[in-house]
Amino acid sequence: EAQVTQNPRYLITVTGKKLTVTCSQNMNHEYMSWYRQDPGLGLRQIYYSMNVEVTDKGDVPEGYKVSRKEKRNFPLILESPSPNQTSLYFCASGRGTGELFFGEGSRLTVL
Amino acid sequence: GENVEQHPSTLSVQEGDSAVIKCTYSDSASNYFPWYKQELGKRPQLIIDIRSNVGEKKDQRIAVTLNKTAKHFSLHITETQPEDSAVYFCAASRPNQAGTALIFGKGTTLSVSS
Numbered sequence: 001e002a003q004v005t006q007n008p009r010y011l012i013t014v015t016g017k018k019l020t021v022t023c024s025q026n027m028n029h030e031y032m033s034w035y036r037q038d039p040g041l042g043l044r045q046i047y048y049s050m051n052v053e054v055t056d057k058g059d060v061p062e063g064y065k066v067s068r069k070e071k072r073n074f075p076l077i078l079e080s081p082s083p084n085q086t087s088l089y090f091c092a093s094g095r096g097t098g099e100l101f102f103g104e105g106s107r108l109t110v111l
Numbered sequence: 112g113e114n115v116e117q118h119p120s121t122l123s124v125q126e127g128d129s130a131v132i133k134c135t136y137s138d139s140a141s142n143y144f145p146w147y148k149q150e151l152g153k154r155p156q157l158i159i160d161i162r163s164n165v166g167e168k169k170d171q172r173i174a175v176t177l178n179k180t181a182k183h184f185s186l187h188i189t190e191t192q193p194e195d196s197a198v199y200f201c202a203a204s205r206p207n208q209a210g211t212a213l214i215f216g217k218g219t220t221l222s223v224s225s
Contacts, residue, residue, distance in 0.1 A: 031212065043155070100157070102154040
């Protein structure tokens with residue numbers, strides 16, 4: 001089954017404690033991206049990757065890092081989480097100019 | 112910078128009525144305009160899309176229209192049903208990114224009451 005898998009789905013953490021949200025896709029997509037969803041603000045792009053070892057900033061990259069060492073994986077790293085990073089995070093992948101496939105989302109709370 | 116404006120932010124209709132959601136985009140180089148539906152607690156999923164060489168596209172009860180000159184596009188849902196209740200996002204392709212790169216509107220919460 002074609003899918004984008006994110007983990008963890010839910011996480012409560014404390015300020016400053018490094019965390020990683022993993023994202024994996026099995027559709028051999030070149031393009032992957034991370035979005036955060038906040039009430040009234042829609043889906044805002046954090047980082048994206050057009051292929052292995054190629055990453056770039058989206059609209060709200062501050063406080064986040066990513067890596068793309070393998071085509072299928074695109075982890076999102078919060079080195080020192082802060083409360084303003086409390087959000088619902090979606091990983092997505094796609095090929096060419098077409099449909100984006102989203103993961104199920106990861107709800108993060110930073111206390 | 113690139114921007115997608117979406118209106119209204121909330122929309123309430125009676126079952127059987129039509130619903131229209133409108134979006135405008137800023138970059139004339141955008142050429143792909145999808146619409147995503149997000150049900151409560153679920154992921155966004157593509158429901159219909161349109162490319163810049165087409166003015167209208169229809170799929171059963173949903174249709175999308177595109178006016179490239181005015182840089183706006185709209186989603187039309189006819190004969191609405193309670194299961195149409197969800198958040199709808201419009202999006203436009205980002206010309207400075209390759210691949211499936213999109214900038215999203217802020218969403219419209221559609222409520223269909225029976």
